[in-house]
Amino acid sequence: MYQFFFDLTGNVIISTLAVALVPLICVLLVTLFGVWLERKVSAWMQDRVGPNRIGPYGIFQCVADFVKMLQKEDAVSSEVDGVLYNIAPVLVFAGSFAAFAVIPFASTIIGSQVEVGLFYMLAASSFVVAGILMGGWSSNNKYSLLGSMRSAAQIISYEIPTALVVLSMVMLMGTLNLTQISEMQTGNFWHWNIFGGPGWALSKFLLIPFMVVGFIIIFISTLAEVNRTPFDIPEAESELVAGYFTEYCGMKYGMFMLAEYGNMFAVSLLVSVLFFGGYQSPVGYLGNVLGIKWLVSLEQFSWFFAKGWFFIFVQMWLRWTLPRLRVDQLMTLCWKYLIPYAVINLVIIGIISLL
Amino acid sequence: MLQVGLTHFLTVSAILFSLGVYGVVTRKNAVMVLMGIELILNSANINFIAFSRFGNFGYSGQIIALFVIILASAEAAIALAIVLNIYKTFANVNVDEIDHLKD
Amino acid sequence: MNYYDIMFYLFAAITLVSAWFVVTTRNVIYSAFFLLFTFFGVAGIYVLLAADFIAVVQIMVYVGGILILLLFGVMLTNQITNVDIRTGASNLLPASIATGILMGAVVSVMWFTDWKIQPTEAPTTTLKILGRLLLTDYVLVFELLGLLLLVALIGAASIARREKE
Amino acid sequence: MQKDGIEFMREYLKNTWDGIYTVLVGMRITFKHLFTPAVTIQYPEVKVKLPDRVRNRLYVNIDDCIGCDQCARACPVSCIEIDTVKSIPGEDLGITSNGKKKALWVTRFDIDIAKCCYCQLCVFPCPTECIYMTDVYEFSEYERANLLYKFSALNQDEAAQKKVNYEKFQAEKEAQKAAAAAAAAKPKPETPAQPSAN
Secondary structure, eight states, X not given: OHHHHHHHHOOHHHHHHHHHHHHHHHHHHHXXXXXXXXXXXXXXXXXXXXXXXXXXXXXXXXXXXXXXHHHSOOOOOTTSOHHHHHHHHHHHHHHHHHGGGGOBSSSSOBSOOOTTHHHHHHHHHHHHHHHHHHHHHXXXXXXXXXXXHHHHHHHHHHHHHHHHHHHHHHHHHOOOOHHHHHHHTOSSGGGSGGGTOSSOOHHHHHHHHXXXXXXXXXXXXXXXXXXXXXXOGGGOHHHHTTGGGTTOOHHHHHHHHHHHHHHHHHHHHHHHHHHSOTXXXXXXXXXXXXXXXXXHHHHHHHHHHHHHHHHHHHHHHHHTTSOOOOHHXXXXXXXXXXXXXXXXXXXXXXXXXXX | XXXXXXXXXXXXXXXXXXXXXXXXXXXXXXXXXXXXXXXXXXXXXXXXXXXXXXXXXXXXXXHHHHHHHHHHHHHHHHHHHHHHHHHHHHSOOBTTTOOOSOO | OOHHHHHHHXXXXXXXXXXXXXXXXXXXXXXXXXXXXXXXXXXXXXHHTTOHXXXXXXXXXXXXXXXXXXXXXXXXXXXXXXSOOBOOBOOHHHHHHHHHHXXXXXXXXXXXXXXXXXXOOOOSOSHHHHHXXXXXXXXXXXXXXXXXXXXXXXXXXXXXXXXXX | OOOOHHHHHHHHHHHHHHHHHHHHHHHHHHHHHHTSOOOSOOTTTSOOOOOTTOOOXXXXXXXXXXXXXXXXXXXXXXXXXXXXXXXXXXXXXXBOTTSOBOOEEEXXXXXETTTOOOOOTTTTTOTTOOEEEOSOOOOOOSSGGGGEEEOXXXXXXXXXXXXXXXXXXXXXXXXXXXXXXHHHHSHHHHHHHHHHHO
């Protein structure tokens, strides 16, 4: 995509900015639509109607929310630590946005084709942790500080099962490049990794149960990494007001929201790249049949978005199904259940991939 | 001289090293001393990688840098555990006040 | 000056300025957060040295691990809620003279030595090369470091653990 | 008590299975509710039918009001204020719907509905049943002054006019009285003298 813009404009800076704009717009749209969907899904699951005032089905509620957030007064407590308080939301948003640089939205739409893509995505999330700690500490509010400490402890704990599952997938695929991982799962949906990957060898059928286990582990641990219910103790409303962003309002709060939904979308896309073929269509492309090249990219883009939205929907679905975990239950789940299963899964997948 | 070459990377590393030493020497708080040590380790890493890039030694420099990072993480974990223990015993972590071995 | 040089000066500036603040500000928390930018700048320098894997490891381990550990260390060893966490510095003048001399010596060595530069073609990725090296030439060190990490984990946990009443 | 390995493993696997299974059960239940129609009522469009005898906004049928002030006296929060002016004999104020003759001009009948506590105590003493509670419950306002309801049929000028009329009438009456008194007083000293004179 960079090459395309470079050919178009011939300027390094303009084409870099253009490439960076695509994920930025994606994150903004995802946040806008995600806030609306969150409210709608929660309403439907509680037999309510949800926002329905603005536009059909209240779809423009998100625009109204956004406008409201933009024009809100930026009330800052006099006791906050000025510099860090202002940097923190930017850092959190930058961390979640940086992950989008390597996500392939289609075979041609990708910010950067780095070879260490998968690893880079895990690394980018560490900026989020630092930003959360910064925001929690600089707010000078004990609820914020508690929330940020909980959040940091939770994120770095759950990074381990995530990394173990990613490791097992990398071992199987032999690459960290997200585009290559997606390309390997091309064809129909039984080539997806959750169904054992391409080919019809014996190992494909042996892999399926362990792939499912891996998928469940990574889904749970990424859910915890983005602080969603049932793992939302960092921002538990009933205990900590709003956790690390209690003291924030206006657009700074909006940055935290953007980062949260951006993270949700990023981990959904990560899961779909690893297990559900990334941007690959489950049935084949209309563009290939008709011989129109750009239609393939468009289809891939839509399939990828559909998969991402499906996982976001599952996250919301879980939110309204499960109550919040206690801190000890959270750590028990991570260290006593997910990590042992992930290690065993890693070993077994390693053995199978040797076959 | 503005064309970036090996010397520039080495200079950055040298300045970083000196800053790290300065931090280790002047700071009283044990955690701050640790931060100085991290700076020194980073500057060493820049050197390793710069030589591996500009010299013809293959990629051993990067491997050593990787090992240094691993060692740094182990060192940080142990050192912070010790600092925590010191804090429990002395109720402060100023390195110049913790100067007795017993009692 | 091409883009490579501009990026180098940018990252070098980020690294050195934030490192300067790390060692001079009196607030421990500020130091820790400036350390974040130092690590980020160093990672950028690694990228410019065509060490993509090391750069990502740098961010993952330093920012995601060590920095968070340091912050937890700061927050657990200071009563942050009611006492301001400033810290004293000692021997400022002798230290600055000594490190100034040290810096002058080291920088002049770096600057005036006639390095034998044989730049090779920068690879697109060092991933495969590093992986191969780790499991062939350096496999013993690799295994030992794994063991060392395990020992460090257990040791840190047992040192920091509260004694049973 | 130390559990042995097999038992521990069994419990561990059972916990795992329970965890996954119960989550799936919960997810099935919430998924069913995803398609359950909403039970909430869309308030501005659809309204719940109010029961009879609801107590909401007060209304005064000023045509029937005789200005007896009983409602104002019954009000526990003093939200009703009534001023009246007596009519002068020539004026016909009409009669109320239940046949009572009105004798007072009601120059002011203000209800501060912001103060009203909806107790309905003002309704019972009214002899003509002209004050009652309606079922209107949506009467929020942007200005607090708009919640002061003025029911008097007379505007300020008319009320002032009535007052002036009454005062004039009163003054006339006073004058008449004074004249009559004067007329009566004038012969008075003579009265005892008259018989004596006569």
